[in-house]
Amino acid sequence: MVLILVSPKKISSSAPLFAASHLTFIPNERHQSMNQAARITHGNGATCAGLNPKQRWGALIAGGSLTLLGLSRRSASGLALAAAGGALVYAGARTKLPDHFEAASSLLLNCTPEEAFRLWRNFKDLPLFMYHLESVTQIGDGRYRWIAAGPFGSPLRWDAEIVDERQNELIAWRSLPDSEIEVDGYVKFRPAPAGRGTLVIARVLYRPPGGAAARAVAKMLGKDPKFMMRQDLRRFKALIETGEIPTIDGQTHGPRSFATAAMRLADPDRPIRGDAEMREILNAKRRIA
Numbered sequence: 001m002v003l004i005l006v007s008p009k010k011i012s013s014s015a016p017l018f019a020a021s022h023l024t025f026i027p028n029e030r031h032q033s034m035n036q037a038a039r040i041t042h043g044n045g046a047t048c049a050g051l052n053p054k055q056r057w058g059a060l061i062a063g064g065s066l067t068l069l070g071l072s073r074r075s076a077s078g079l080a081l082a083a084a085g086g087a088l089v090y091a092g093a094r095t096k097l098p099d100h101f102e103a104a105s106s107l108l109l110n111c112t113p114e115e116a117f118r119l120w121r122n123f124k125d126l127p128l129f130m131y132h133l134e135s136v137t138q139i140g141d142g143r144y145r146w147i148a149a150g151p152f153g154s155p156l157r158w159d160a161e162i163v164d165e166r167q168n169e170l171i172a173w174r175s176l177p178d179s180e181i182e183v184d185g186y187v188k189f190r191p192a193p194a195g196r197g198t199l200v201i202a203r204v205l206y207r208p209p210g211g212a213a214a215r216a217v218a219k220m221l222g223k224d225p226k227f228m229m230r231q232d233l234r235r236f237k238a239l240i241e242t243g244e245i246p247t248i249d250g251q252t253h254g255p256r257s258f259a260t261a262a263m264r265l266a267d268p269d270r271p272i273r274g275d276a277e278m279r280e281i282l283n284a285k286r287r288i289a
Contacts, residue, residue, distance in 0.1 A: 129235035
């Protein structure tokens with residue numbers, strides 16, 4: 001057994017930041033992992049600044065896994081692994097959350113701008129393809145109450161109003177002053193060249209006040225808000241082009257949506273809309289149109 005001690009005084013403040021998401025648990029590289037983890041904190045215990053959201057969540061996940069692995073071994077080497085994991089968790093927990101979260105993406109749809117605009121404009125149907133939303137209800141002239149699935153079944157709420165609308169081109173909204181979270185977003189619909197469909201461009205910016213609200217928004221959006229928006233647009237594309245959204249419910253892996261999985265964990269009896277219901281809703285709207 002080899003025990004490596006790293007002195008905080010020998011760690012340069014300019015040392016390269018450790019990317020927790022790239023940690024590989026290989027026995028022969030155990031001590032190298034310990035050295036890398038030690039670089040995360042300085043001699044005074046302060047966390048290194050500059051961790052972006054991906055690195056922060058990577059540090060929390062990798063650190064927790066490393067800690068559990070070390071404790072399960074019940075040995076001196078396992079204790080060293082657990083200590084390294086604890087350093088990663090500490091770094092991830094102490095890193096300051098960003099003051100805003102942006103989710104943006106674009107996608108080409110095989111439909112007309114009129115069809116895409118009409119489906120998106122009916123805000124109450126947004127939860128059909130935006131899985132982090134529980135409901136959107138109209139509360140007044142151009143005003144809506146948004147409820148999103150927060151961590152551990154605790155909902156996030158905000159009221160928003162439409163601030164700009166151009167038929168078949170643009171929908172823009174912004175949260176009202178008394179809302180828990182400051183949110184503004186827009187979606188644009190542009191005809192693709194040569195009649196190849198419609199390019200939809202969506203962007204939502206979340207500005208939580210900080211503290212618990214910021215952590216809740218971070219967990220709701222996951223490690224990559226842009227990826228989440230991309231998935232939302234893909235479901236929107238499937239819904240408008242085929243009338244249904246592909247799902248793997250009932251298969252071994254279960255639901256891949258974090259929000260859906262979290263809702264089911266918090267409330268297993270809560271009904272989740274299936275493809276048949278989505279098809280029925282969309283077909284009814286098309287008949288009305």
